[in-house]
Amino acid sequence: MNGMLIHPWELPTYAPGLWSLRIKSKFEFQSAHSSCCIFNPQFVMIGRGIRLLSNMAMANPRLDGKVAVVTASTEGIGFAIAKRLAQEGAKVVVSSRNKAKVDAAISQLKKEGLGEKVIGAVCHVGKAEDRKRIFDEAAKLGGLDILVSNAGVSPAMGPILDCSEQVWDKIFELNVKAGFLLAKDAMPHFKKRGGGKIIFISSIGGYQPIPFIGAYCVSKTALLGLTKVIASDVAGDNVTVNCIAPGIIETKFSQPLISEEANQEHIVSLTALKRLGKPNDVAGVAAFLASSDSDYITGETILVTGGIPARL
Numbered sequence: 001m002n003g004m005l006i007h008p009w010e011l012p013t014y015a016p017g018l019w020s021l022r023i024k025s026k027f028e029f030q031s032a033h034s035s036c037c038i039f040n041p042q043f044v045m046i047g048r049g050i051r052l053l054s055n056m057a058m059a060n061p062r063l064d065g066k067v068a069v070v071t072a073s074t075e076g077i078g079f080a081i082a083k084r085l086a087q088e089g090a091k092v093v094v095s096s097r098n099k100a101k102v103d104a105a106i107s108q109l110k111k112e113g114l115g116e117k118v119i120g121a122v123c124h125v126g127k128a129e130d131r132k133r134i135f136d137e138a139a140k141l142g143g144l145d146i147l148v149s150n151a152g153v154s155p156a157m158g159p160i161l162d163c164s165e166q167v168w169d170k171i172f173e174l175n176v177k178a179g180f181l182l183a184k185d186a187m188p189h190f191k192k193r194g195g196g197k198i199i200f201i202s203s204i205g206g207y208q209p210i211p212f213i214g215a216y217c218v219s220k221t222a223l224l225g226l227t228k229v230i231a232s233d234v235a236g237d238n239v240t241v242n243c244i245a246p247g248i249i250e251t252k253f254s255q256p257l258i259s260e261e262a263n264q265e266h267i268v269s270l271t272a273l274k275r276l277g278k279p280n281d282v283a284g285v286a287a288f289l290a291s292s293d294s295d296y297i298t299g300e301t302i303l304v305t306g307g308i309p310a311r312l
Contacts, residue, residue: 061089062291067138068146069093071125071182074105076251077201078150080279081286083109085148086117088287091141095123095134125151125178131185144189146290149179150201152219157256160214168215175219176226183230187237195238197290200227201282202245202301207310210257220245224301224312231299240298242289247305249277272307281306 063085073082074096086092086109094109096102102120109118121137123130138144152175156167183198190196205213206220223243231241248254248267258264258276268274282304288294289302303310 061087062293063146063287064089065142066090066145066290067093067141067143068148068290069095069134069138069144069186070148070150071095071123071134072151073148074098074101076253077246077249077279077282078148079105080283081148081150082118083112083114084280084283084287085146085290086114088291090117090146090290092118093121093134093137093141094118095121097122097124125149125182126174128181131178131182135185135189138189143193144186144196145193146197146199147182147186148199148201148286148290149182151175151178152201152203152216154213154216154253156215157212159212160218163215171215171219172222175216176222179223180226180230183241187234187239190234190239191237196240197294198230198234198239198241199286199289200241200243202227202243204245204247204303204305204308204310206245206301207303207312208308221312227301228299235298240289240294242294242297242299243301244282244285244289245301245303245305245310246282247271247277247303247308249279249282251279270308271305275306277304277306 066085066089068082068085068090070078070082070085070092072078073092073094079094082092082094082105094102094105096105099122102122106115106118106120109115119137119141121134123134125131135144153171155170156163179200186196186198200223202223203217203220204210205217206222206224209217224245227241227243234241248257250258258267264276268276285302285304289297
């Protein structure tokens with residue numbers, strides 16, 4: 001037998017009670033979405049296979065030699081993305097407006113064995129000199145291949161028409177304009193490297209309004225359009241531009257929405273997977289979009305929502 005086709009949903013009947021399957025020849029593993037990949041392992045763990053394959057990816061890092069800038073990356077989703085990119089081989093500029101948070105994040109990453117992969121930089125994305133600084137730091141590491149624009153704010157809660165002009169301007173200054181300027185500033189660096197990856201972080205709120213943070217939601221909808229427009233303009237420079245729209249992820253940022261048990265239960269009930277998201281759920285998608293595995297994808301938004309229905 002030269003190979004065997006294994007459907008994940010058939011494994012319990014194929015090997016009842018077993019958590020492993022010994023295979024000495026090539027086999028095709030076909031997912032529920034009909035995408036196939038070829039492996040030639042001596043031993044494949046079923047059930048715990050995700051962990052094994054993840055370890056294989058770390059042993060053969062797909063981002064080796066790449067340099068990434070991740071804004072607002074000292075905690076939550078941003079930190080998880082920075083960590084994952086470093087684990088997959090990239091050198092990463094970790095940034096935040098707060099130096100103490102930058103230092104703490106770098107210290108944590110060093111404890112996890114990633115010290116040689118990361119450097120820290122203070123950056124307020126609304127300031128031109130700070131944006132220049134993070135790209136200068138990337139240049140010191142060899143150049144710039146990946147930009148993850150993650151910074152965002154929601155400084156006030158309430159009905160959207162109660163939002164003051166000052167608060168509105170702050171939200172759009174940091175959530176939309178800063179992302180646009182980061183992409184603009186990154187392009188000369190990408191051209192020097194022969195291409196690049198831009199990843200914007202939007203939100204489920206960009207598709208479905210979340211009560212009391214309406215202005216934030218509008219800014220996140222704007223990122224969906226910004227992604228498509230920039231993607232079209234820079235395709236000729238071998239730069240892809242994509243967006244991730246997370247659902248409700250367990251972070252400090254989402255605490256006002258999930259701190260009340262009733263609110264959390266309602267949000268969970270909306271998901272198909274019946275749980276809140278974790279920062280790592282988003283980080284894995286970001287690593288995919290940052291890698292060559294996504295080279296034929298641009299102008300798209302990937303929803304990481306646990307199955308919350310979303311459409312514009």
